[in-house]
Amino acid sequence: MAMTDLAMRVAWPAEGVARVPFVVYSDPEIFEREQSHIFRGPTWHFLGLEAQLPEAGSYVLADVGDTPVIVLRDAAGDIGALVNRCAHKGTQLLFVPEGKVKQLMCVYHNWCYDLGGRLTSVAFEKGVQGRGGMSPGFSKESHSLARLRVHRICGLIFGTFSDATPDFETYVGPELVANIRRVCGRPLRILGQYSQLLHSNWKLYIENVQDPYHASILHAFNSVMKLDRLTMEGGVVKGAKGWHHIAFSKMTTDRGDEIYGKGPMRSAEITAYGHGLRDPSLAEFWDDFGDGVSLTVQTIFPTFVLQQLRNSLAFRIVVPKTPTSSQLYWIAFGYADDDERKSALRLKQANYMGPAGLISMEDGMVGGLVQRGIGGDRDKCSVLELGGNDIEPIEGSRASESSVRGFWAGYRELMGL
Numbered sequence: 001m002a003m004t005d006l007a008m009r010v011a012w013p014a015e016g017v018a019r020v021p022f023v024v025y026s027d028p029e030i031f032e033r034e035q036s037h038i039f040r041g042p043t044w045h046f047l048g049l050e051a052q053l054p055e056a057g058s059y060v061l062a063d064v065g066d067t068p069v070i071v072l073r074d075a076a077g078d079i080g081a082l083v084n085r086c087a088h089k090g091t092q093l094l095f096v097p098e099g100k101v102k103q104l105m106c107v108y109h110n111w112c113y114d115l116g117g118r119l120t121s122v123a124f125e126k127g128v129q130g131r132g133g134m135s136p137g138f139s140k141e142s143h144s145l146a147r148l149r150v151h152r153i154c155g156l157i158f159g160t161f162s163d164a165t166p167d168f169e170t171y172v173g174p175e176l177v178a179n180i181r182r183v184c185g186r187p188l189r190i191l192g193q194y195s196q197l198l199h200s201n202w203k204l205y206i207e208n209v210q211d212p213y214h215a216s217i218l219h220a221f222n223s224v225m226k227l228d229r230l231t232m233e234g235g236v237v238k239g240a241k242g243w244h245h246i247a248f249s250k251m252t253t254d255r256g257d258e259i260y261g262k263g264p265m266r267s268a269e270i271t272a273y274g275h276g277l278r279d280p281s282l283a284e285f286w287d288d289f290g291d292g293v294s295l296t297v298q299t300i301f302p303t304f305v306l307q308q309l310r311n312s313l314a315f316r317i318v319v320p321k322t323p324t325s326s327q328l329y330w331i332a333f334g335y336a337d338d339d340e341r342k343s344a345l346r347l348k349q350a351n352y353m354g355p356a357g358l359i360s361m362e363d364g365m366v367g368g369l370v371q372r373g374i375g376g377d378r379d380k381c382s383v384l385e386l387g388g389n390d391i392e393p394i395e396g397s398r399a400s401e402s403s404v405r406g407f408w409a410g411y412r413e414l415m416g417l
């Protein structure tokens with residue numbers, strides 16, 4: 001196959017997915033190709049939750065890459081996803097993030113669409129006082145809103161633009177479907193939502209989520225409070241083709257003091273200061289799923305994250321904004337049958353996560369540090385060799401970057417790089 005100009009310019013190193021050329025984190029042409037080859041390509045994207053769409057006309061806005069999308073429940077109760085773009089001149093039809101509408105009415109010239117995206121009326125279609133109006137060949141039937149293919153699982157709504165996308169279960173693989181059913185298999189209750197601007201390319205955030213290596217090092221809170229350490233029983237499970245992953249651990253199995261308690265680990269320094277929790281209720285938790293697994297972090301290529309840290313449950317999605325910035329959205333959730341105590345404890349544990357979370361605040365910052373660090377040398381590469389060079393996980397271990405390499409395998413395949 002002939003190499004494209006872009007593939008020649010990027011020149012992926014011979015080490016394959018054990019290297020990532022820095023140019024992919026800032027190049028405008030790569031950013032554009034990602035939109036067509038990944039975001040509008042054969043991939044599934046998280047769009048929202050059925051719990052956000054209680055009634056006919058309820059909607060929530062989403063972004064699939066740079067394409068704005070309306071996810072809504074139509075008059076018959078079905079859930080659909082439409083491109084949020086008027087067929088006249090392209091105006092965004094809805095701009096309040098969530099709400100309820102009877103129809104979709106464009107503010108610019110009043111073209112109206114029903115909840116299925118069919119164009120129902122055009123202002124001055126027949127002109128005014130017998131003059132003007134649309135050309136005789138104009139047909140409203142030819143100007144419906146573009147639709148995405150939708151898949152629903154356990155109240156989660158995914159969409160895809162491409163007819164070539166495999167069915168959802170084939171796309172993610174059975175182990176990842178099983179974890180969605182494990183965490184989301186009961187009616188969900190949304191506890192809160194927040195969002196943060198990341199000063200980094202979207203892929204730096206997803207690499208961070210797929211990387212269990214950093215979790216007990218960058219996040220000293222994790223290791224000091226023994227929430228997540230690589231010395232706990234745990235591992236990595238791969239999704240279909242290795243593109244998606246789950247990292248999991250069981251905090252009650254930790255045997256890590258000899259590693260985490262000695263320098264040069266940051267956790268050892270902090271422990272030596274005698275830091276601890278004055279309010280132990282932040283550490284109170286129960287076994288939601290009866291399997292002793294206290295942490296699961298799951299990704300679905302390219303940008304979806306399902307998180308369970310003890311009883312702090314959340315969906316995350318990262319949306320590319322520019323080659324060097326992205327927006328991260330969080331939805332914290334529990335279950336409809338949680339009692340008040342459980343809901344309150346989930347909210348308390350939500351302090352682990354989010355833009356200022358005791359654990360996750362460093363994730364928002366560190367991508368920006370990478371983005372700044374790689375600024376001058378677009379021809380250099382990162383090195384991803386922990387746990388080998390390929391995308392196979394190591395049984396029973398998270399001391400590996402295999403899931404990050406798996407992301408890059410999917411990325412290279414779809415991008416032709």
Ligand code: FES
Pocket residue numbers: 086087088089090091106107108109110111
């Ligand atoms: S752009 Fe929507 S009606 Fe003109």
Ligand SMILES: [Fe+2]
Pocket residue numbers: 208214215219359360363
């Ligand atoms: Fe992290």
